[in-house]
Amino acid sequence: MGFNGQGIRRFQNQKEIEKFVGIKAYAFPECDGIGGVYKHRHEDFIVKEITKSGEILTNYDDGYFIISDQDSEMYTTFILQKNNIDTFEAIHLISKALKVPKSKFSYSGLKDKRSISLQKIAIKGNYGEELHNLRIPGISISKIHHSSKPIKIGSNQGNYFVITIRNIEKDTNLRERAEKILDLVSTHGFLNYYGLQRFGTFRPNSHLIGKFLLKNSFKQVFDEFVTQLYSSESEQSLKVRSKLRDDNDLEWASKNFPKSLNYELMMIQHLIEKPNDFQGSVNRLPQALIRLLISSFQSYLFNELISLRVEKGYPLFEPVKGDVISILDDVNGDLTHVSYIFGNGYDQYLLKALAMNRGAIVAPLIGYDTNLNQFPLFNELFIELLEKENFNRSIFNSHYFKEFEFKGAFRAMINKPQEPQVIEIAEDDNFPGKMKMKISFSLKSGSYATMLLRELMK
Structure with missing residues (x-):
C-alpha cells in the first residue's frame, strides 16, 4: 500500500488491502494455495442461512x-x-x-x-x-x-455455502491439494478474522473513521469519509472527492457529488449551513452507520491482535500461559461466559475441553467495560498495539462506546468449518484453459467464508 503524488491511497492487490485491515497471517502458511478467483459471477457464491434447529x-x-x-x-x-x-x-x-x-x-x-x-x-x-x-x-x-x-x-445457527472458484491453473494434484487444506481447517480451524466486508469493499476505511470518531477528531472523520481518495473506487467518485479536497468548495460539492454518496452529501450540506461544525456533520449520520463504524474499529483491533500473536510465534492451536479458554455450550457449539485463564490450575481440564471441541481460545473485542487484565497474554500484545496505532486506552471511555453499548466481549481466535468438501472440479467455461472448483461448507453465525477461501487459495 502506498500513496502517489495526488494523495490516492493505493493497493497493488487484495493482500495489501487485507494487511491494511489487520489480516496478515495464515493458519497453514506451509501449504500452497490453489489460486483462482471467487465471485467472478454472483451465482458462484451461494449462501443459505441455517436455523437454530439445523x-x-x-x-x-x-x-x-x-x-x-x-x-x-x-x-x-x-x-x-x-x-x-x-x-x-x-x-x-x-x-x-x-x-x-x-x-x-x-x-x-x-x-x-x-x-x-x-x-x-x-x-x-x-x-x-x-x-x-x-x-x-x-x-x-x-x-x-x-x-x-x-x-x-x-x-x-450459521450459514451454508456453495462456492465456485474459477481461473485455477491446471494441476493433476489440484483435488489432493485442496482436500489437504480443507481437512486441516476442518480438524484444526482457520484464523477467525473479520473479513474485508466489515471494512468496506472499495473504500476499506470504516475502521479508520471509527477510530477518529472515538478520538473526537471530527475533522479527520470528515476528511477520511469524504475527501480521502482510494484507487479502488469509481472514477466519478475519485473526481468529485479530489476536486472538493483541492478547492474546498462545499457548494459545488453539494451539486456535483453523485446521489449514491448520500452520507457524504449529508455531511457536506451540514457544513454549508454551519461552517466548520465537523462534529455536527458527523451527528447528521444515521445511528446505525455510526455503530457500524465503531464496530469496524473494534474488529480491526481484533484482527491486529490475532496477527500480532502469530508474528510473536505463539502457537495457534494450543493455549499458552495467559490465554483465555471459553467453554462451549455443545460440541462445536457457541461460546459461553464460562471462561478460564490457562496456567491457573485447570489446565488438564481445559486441554481436554479443547480436544473434545467443547472449548475455544478467545481474544477480546475491546469495549468500555473490558478488563484486559482478564486476558493476560492479549493484554501484553495490546500494549504493543497501542504504541503502533498512536492512541491510548482513554478512547475506550468515549461516549460513543457507551451510547451504543459497546461493553466488550470476546471472539474465538480459530474457526472450524463443518463438513468442508470439494463437490466438483471441471474445465472453466469462463476462463479457457483453466479449471474451476466447487466447494461447500458450513460456518457459525458471525464467521466470514472469505477468510476460509483466503486460506485455501492464498
Whole structure:
C-alpha cells in the first residue's frame, strides 16, 4: 500500500488491502494455495442461512398464511432470496413497495451482495397477501408465515455455502491439494478474522473513521469519509472527492457529488449551513452507520491482535500461559461466559475441553467495560498495539462506546468449518484453459467464508 503524488491511497492487490485491515497471517502458511478467483459471477457464491434447529433454508414454497386478525404485535416472516443485491437494498425495495417503514423489518444478519442468498426476514404486522403478490427483479419471496416474535441479530445457527472458484491453473494434484487444506481447517480451524466486508469493499476505511470518531477528531472523520481518495473506487467518485479536497468548495460539492454518496452529501450540506461544525456533520449520520463504524474499529483491533500473536510465534492451536479458554455450550457449539485463564490450575481440564471441541481460545473485542487484565497474554500484545496505532486506552471511555453499548466481549481466535468438501472440479467455461472448483461448507453465525477461501487459495 502506498500513496502517489495526488494523495490516492493505493493497493497493488487484495493482500495489501487485507494487511491494511489487520489480516496478515495464515493458519497453514506451509501449504500452497490453489489460486483462482471467487465471485467472478454472483451465482458462484451461494449462501443459505441455517436455523437454530439445523435446517438449511430453501426457497421451496409451501404456501402462505394470510392473517385476518390485524394484530399490531404479530409478525410476518418469509424467506428472502436475493440475487446480486445487498440485504439493505433488498429491504429498502420491499419497504418501498409495501409502503412499510424499514424499522419494522428484522433479520439475523447481512448477506454478501455479490451472491445468491437465502435468509429469513420478519416484518411487524400482517403483510402475507402483499408479500405473496410482490414482484421485484432480483428478489423472490417464499414460505410466508406468521410469528409472535421478530428475528434477532445472530439468531441463526450459521450459514451454508456453495462456492465456485474459477481461473485455477491446471494441476493433476489440484483435488489432493485442496482436500489437504480443507481437512486441516476442518480438524484444526482457520484464523477467525473479520473479513474485508466489515471494512468496506472499495473504500476499506470504516475502521479508520471509527477510530477518529472515538478520538473526537471530527475533522479527520470528515476528511477520511469524504475527501480521502482510494484507487479502488469509481472514477466519478475519485473526481468529485479530489476536486472538493483541492478547492474546498462545499457548494459545488453539494451539486456535483453523485446521489449514491448520500452520507457524504449529508455531511457536506451540514457544513454549508454551519461552517466548520465537523462534529455536527458527523451527528447528521444515521445511528446505525455510526455503530457500524465503531464496530469496524473494534474488529480491526481484533484482527491486529490475532496477527500480532502469530508474528510473536505463539502457537495457534494450543493455549499458552495467559490465554483465555471459553467453554462451549455443545460440541462445536457457541461460546459461553464460562471462561478460564490457562496456567491457573485447570489446565488438564481445559486441554481436554479443547480436544473434545467443547472449548475455544478467545481474544477480546475491546469495549468500555473490558478488563484486559482478564486476558493476560492479549493484554501484553495490546500494549504493543497501542504504541503502533498512536492512541491510548482513554478512547475506550468515549461516549460513543457507551451510547451504543459497546461493553466488550470476546471472539474465538480459530474457526472450524463443518463438513468442508470439494463437490466438483471441471474445465472453466469462463476462463479457457483453466479449471474451476466447487466447494461447500458450513460456518457459525458471525464467521466470514472469505477468510476460509483466503486460506485455501492464498
